[in-house]
Amino acid sequence: MSIHETPELFWLVATTALTGILWIPYVANRVRELGLPSWALFPLPDPLPRAPWAVRTVQAHVNAVENLVIFAPLALSAHIVGANMMAATACSVYFFARLAHALVTISGLPIPFRTATFLVGFASQIALGFAILRAT
Numbered sequence: 001m002s003i004h005e006t007p008e009l010f011w012l013v014a015t016t017a018l019t020g021i022l023w024i025p026y027v028a029n030r031v032r033e034l035g036l037p038s039w040a041l042f043p044l045p046d047p048l049p050r051a052p053w054a055v056r057t058v059q060a061h062v063n064a065v066e067n068l069v070i071f072a073p074l075a076l077s078a079h080i081v082g083a084n085m086m087a088a089t090a091c092s093v094y095f096f097a098r099l100a101h102a103l104v105t106i107s108g109l110p111i112p113f114r115t116a117t118f119l120v121g122f123a124s125q126i127a128l129g130f131a132i133l134r135a136t
Contacts, residue, residue: 011091012075022061029054060105087131097121
């Protein structure tokens with residue numbers, strides 16, 4: 001069975017991969033601002049980034065991790081109970097909502113845009129939960 005035959009697992013992997021790479025721009029900025037890390041055993045605490053977008057990148061990553069904890073068990077449960085089209089659609093909408101949330105957060109667009117993308121992801125989790133309950 002291919003992962004493309006199980007859309008809920010495909011979107012779970014895609015969402016996990018997205019969450020897994022959100023730290024890269026922040027670290028690249030840290031290297032640009034501070035240089036390569038030293039090999040000191042007890043380094044001083046990192047100063048705050050000078051670039052506001054880098055701070056927002058950390059916030060986007062933390063939010064993605066917090067929400068992945070909810071989405072992953074739902075997506076796995078949908079797969080186990082035999083997901084229907086509603087579950088597959090909810091998983092794909094969730095991925096694109098998280099992608100939009102990260103882009104909106106990092107770019108510094110006004111809070112209502114970030115809130116809207118977050119709420120679309122939340123609604124997708126609710127829809128996924130209902131799809132699971134209907135299938136059981």
